[in-house]
Amino acid sequence: MGPLGVCLVICAAVTAATWIASVATREYSWVDRIWSIVPVAYVWVFAGWSGFDARLVLMAVLVTLWGIRLTFNYARKGGYRPGGEDYRWAVLRGRMAPWQYQLFNLFFISIYQNALILLFCLPAYTAYEAAGTPLGVWDVVLAVVFLAFLAGETVADQQQWAFHRWKAAERAAGRTPEPGFLQTGLFRTSRHPNFFFEQAQWWAFYGFAVAATGVWLHWTIAGAVLLTLLFIGSTIFTESISRAKYPDYDAYRARTSAIVPWFPRPQATAGERTA
Template structure:
């Protein structure tokens, strides 16, 4: 029995619980529920192309992507005789840190959106149409960088098991990063078109890596 495999399985289960809970409370499992970006994409490309994307990407492509970024488990299975080492412990610790970070970011976004809905329903003014506080003060997509961070560090388990720093399972976090960047750009184009102040937020706050906030240049 491999302690590394058990540890990785536990981390993936924790990730899945957080993801399922957050998706459910936003109405993802309700009839007709969908991410707002899908509606925008459907309007942009038309119903025919959208259905082609459903058949070729949304269904099989997403499953392939999940298989790819969890594929480092395969390396751990191949090298079960290799015991846990310091790199495993580092990877597990980083995974948990990123998991907690994403959970906090999701909760901050949820709190903001719920408060915004209550104000709009009561006819009260909304001071800020999008969240810029909490973790969102340091980067525009803290949940994205934490999600990516989990799967970047998950790859380290494969390195710890095999002793090889570069192998095919790296395709998982590379593909996931590419998808997140594309998704981020789509979401930001929607926000910039909807909220006039969003471009100022983009100009002063990093997208993913929480570096020092930039000073906005004058006209």
């Protein structure tokens, strides 16, 4: 069958399982729950099938570290507990007729997202086809860059976790937390630094396909491209909720980069805003 065939079988099985689980439980975050687990399996399939080619083992180890970190962060937020559904799905259900949402659940949440997970792992397939090519300087550079992005996402998620724990403590004490959303640390330079670092890791992962072949463009770049498009859509949707909830969110948007970390823009004075 080959490693790609094995991964396609795994993808089909996981797609069916997550869709059935969502219909049975009426919770729609089952793909979120396997998001950090299945990629580890995919990349190790390619590594094992290659006879543990050095580059593919390196790629698999990096994805394993990514998966451990993301699984831990998702677990501590309660994502694996009953009722741990992403709050955005409830908002979206309120904007759709029930039959529309069920079609959305089948085709986008279950089928498309599972296909996307496999796609962004497929630079491992390109590296598998070039197995035996020795590791080089670019592999080392890419590994360091991947780990740097992994560290950045860890910091961003920790800052967000600490902020939400502070908000919960404020509410438990009978106070209204102010500000209502995180604007400090990495979130001073990007409204979604965790989104940036997550995408950046998979672009670095694609780089191993280039390092393995010496060719810049492979069809397996599709996964990184589609993941970026998914995050753009997720950012727009998430911010539509935040803007409705927090009156001062637009001012934050005006001074802060959307995804790529950058220097905050100076705030306009009252005279400039009314000019």
